[in-house]
Amino acid sequence: MEIDFKHYRYQRPGERKKRKRRNLTILIIFIIGFSLLAWDQVSSYYVIRGKKLILKEKYNQAEKILYKALSLKRRKAEINEALGICYLFQKKKQASKYFQIALQRGIKKSFFKWEKILDKLIGKGEYNSAEIYCKYLKKWLKSQNLIFYETTILLANYKIKEAEKNIINYSPEILKKFSKRINLQKKILNKLKNKKIFYFIFDRTHKPLYGRSIKKAHIIPVHSNLPLFNWKAFSSEDFKNQIILTINSKIQDSAIKALGKYNGSIIVINPQTGEILAAVNKKGKEDISYLNTCFQKLYEPGSIIKILTAVAYLMERKENIFPYYCKGIEKLQNKVIYDWISHGKVENLTEALAFSCNLTFARIGLNLGWKKIENVFKDFLMHSKIEIQGIPVSSLNIPQPTTNNWDLARMCIGLDKFKITPFHAALIASIIANRGVLMKPFLIKEKRNIYGIPYFKNFPSKIKRIISEEINYKLREAMIKVVEDGTGKRAKIQGFKFALKTGTAGKKEKGYNSILIGFAPAFNPKIAFSIFAEGAGRADLEGARITKKFLEYIKEELK
Numbered sequence: 306m307e308i309d310f311k312h313y314r315y316q317r318p319g320e321r322k323k324r325k326r327r328n329l330t331i332l333i334i335f336i337i338g339f340s341l342l343a344w345d346q347v348s349s350y351y352v353i354r355g356k357k358l359i360l361k362e363k364y365n366q367a368e369k370i371l372y373k374a375l376s377l378k379r380r381k382a383e384i385n386e387a388l389g390i391c392y393l394f395q396k397k398k399q400a401s402k403y404f405q406i407a408l409q410r411g412i413k414k415s416f417f418k419w420e421k422i423l424d425k426l427i428g429k430g431e432y433n434s435a436e437i438y439c440k441y442l443k444k445w446l447k448s449q450n451l452i453f454y455e456t457t458i459l460l461a462n463y464k465i466k467e468a469e470k471n472i473i474n475y476s477p478e479i480l481k482k483f484s485k486r487i488n489l490q491k492k493i494l495n496k497l498k499n500k501k502i503f504y505f506i507f508d509r510t511h512k513p514l515y516g517r518s519i520k521k522a523h524i525i526p527v528h529s530n531l532p533l534f535n536w537k538a539f540s541s542e543d544f545k546n547q548i549i550l551t552i553n554s555k556i557q558d559s560a561i562k563a564l565g566k567y568n569g570s571i572i573v574i575n576p577q578t579g580e581i582l583a584a585v586n587k588k589g590k591e592d593i594s595y596l597n598t599c600f601q602k603l604y605e606p607g608s609i610i611k612i613l614t615a616v617a618y619l620m621e622r623k624e625n626i627f628p629y630y631c632k633g634i635e636k637l638q639n640k641v642i643y644d645w646i647s648h649g650k651v652e653n654l655t656e657a658l659a660f661s662c663n664l665t666f667a668r669i670g671l672n673l674g675w676k677k678i679e680n681v682f683k684d685f686l687m688h689s690k691i692e693i694q695g696i697p698v699s700s701l702n703i704p705q706p707t708t709n710n711w712d713l714a715r716m717c718i719g720l721d722k723f724k725i726t727p728f729h730a731a732l733i734a735s736i737i738a739n740r741g742v743l744m745k746p747f748l749i750k751e752k753r754n755i756y757g758i759p760y761f762k763n764f765p766s767k768i769k770r771i772i773s774e775e776i777n778y779k780l781r782e783a784m785i786k787v788v789e790d791g792t793g794k795r796a797k798i799q800g801f802k803f804a805l806k807t808g809t810a811g812k813k814e815k816g817y818n819s820i821l822i823g824f825a826p827a828f829n830p831k832i833a834f835s836i837f838a839e840g841a842g843r844a845d846l847e848g849a850r851i852t853k854k855f856l857e858y859i860k861e862e863l864k
């Protein structure tokens with residue numbers, strides 16, 4: 306009998322069990338391998354999602370997903386890098402720590418296109434973050450192109466010699482790839498080499514307003530009456546970029562010229578957008594404690610506040626005190642309220658405002674009572690905190706409610722306890738100029754990186770309607786009459802209609818302050834303004850003269 310060994314395999318007992326075990330081992334290895342691969346896939350998936358979120362600037366969500374990925378214990382180098390980039394965009398210190406871990410884990414490939422990340426950081430003017438990223442890349446990435454980005458960072462930090470050395474040594478490939486931006490680099494380099502001051506704050510037409518000395522890095526204003534910033538409110542990165550203000554140099558210079566020898570301030574706002582076009586800050590010796598007269602010095606407002614008293618009157622429809630007979634003097638609680646002159650018969654509110662009759666507005670206040678006056682003051686943002694790009698605007702204190710008639714009457718004509726900043730006075734003018742609607746005031750128009758590409762823009766935004774169109778119309782009419790034949794008639798300009806309210810306040814010994822608010826042209830106004838001329842005397846005399854001068858300088862711009 307022949308045995309066909311080809312077809313016959315003898316199986317010893319136990320062999321079958323062994324084979325089973327072997328198959329099982331293979332299966333287990335296979336499963337482990339497969340799940341490792343799958344884990345890898347899941348980790349990659351998380352990193353990619355994290356990356357997308359980072360690029361969409363959703364950093365919190367990105368962080369969450371990346372930490373989840375970290376718990377899978379796969380692709381740790383890449384995940385740590387992603388976290389580093391995530392923190393870099395948030396300008397957080399942890400970034401360097403995560404890059405360090407990525408290096409220790411031996412990063413070889415990245416999920417990110419590193420040039421894109423650098424373009425984005427430099428685009429936003431964040432050179433510190435770009436520098437951290439560059440240093441990290443240099444440790445594992447071999448790319449000639451890095452030197453181009455390093456040069457940009459050097460230029461932003463005024464490191465002239467090192468930047469120049471890099472530019473001279475650019476390889477032909479780099480010169481070809483970045484030719485446009487290299488031309489800009491050369492321009493910046495020349496500026497840094499040839500000028501002692503590097504300008505970084507400009508007006509809306511790109512005229513320089515503030516510079517920085519390249520050697521000592523201290524800030525130098527181009528001329529002295531600019532609004533002073535709280536420089537601490539700016540980041541060190543801001544100084545390396547270009548800040549475009551809403552200021553219009555022509556209007557600013559005209560305001561300085563018009564204010565002449567007086568200390569004080571002129572603020573000009575575009576009522577339709579909220580842009581601050583001029584902010585003259587002319588400080589006296591006693592004002593050293595303020596950063597600004599325009600945003601921070603509190604003045605007794607005088608008769609400009611009668612506009613608010615008028616609003617309270619117009620809101621209370623039942624009330625009618627006209628015609629009112631002004632005798633120039635009225636007794637109140639054993640004291641006497643005086644007027645500049647005795648106005649005789651005051652026909653209506655328009656006349657009362659145009660001739661600025663103290664006694665009419667004292668009477669309005671007494672008839673309406675404290676609460677109604679206070680409410681209008683609050684509507685006009687008295688008692689509210691305002692800040693203009695790092696400059697805190699002094700808060701305005703409405704005095705405590707009182708049943709004292711004397712105090713109430715004096716508040717309604719802007720005397721004694723209640724005080725106001727020139728900026729806030731200009732806001733009141735701006736509200737009336739803009740048909741009763743307050744726009745958010747702002748001073749920074751744009752920020753651009755060193756290549757001149759904008760990375761921040763401020764847009765006009767409405768805060769809220771403060772008064773109705775109907776009430777606003779009446780105020781506008783009255784303020785036009787102030788110029789036509791009222792207390793502002795000395796400011797009248799032939800062929801140029803505008804609106805004004807005058808106020809005279811302060812201490813007699815120092816010379817009264819001339820205070821005026823207004824807007825121009827009267828219809829479709831381009832500017833609203835306040836003028837505070839310290840010690841200039843009566844607003845209807847010297848104040849009107851300053852106003853006329855100022856508007857004559859700029860009226861062509863406003864047509």
Ligand SMILES: [Zn+2]
Pocket residue numbers: 631632633644646647648649661662663664665
């Ligand atoms: Zn009067």
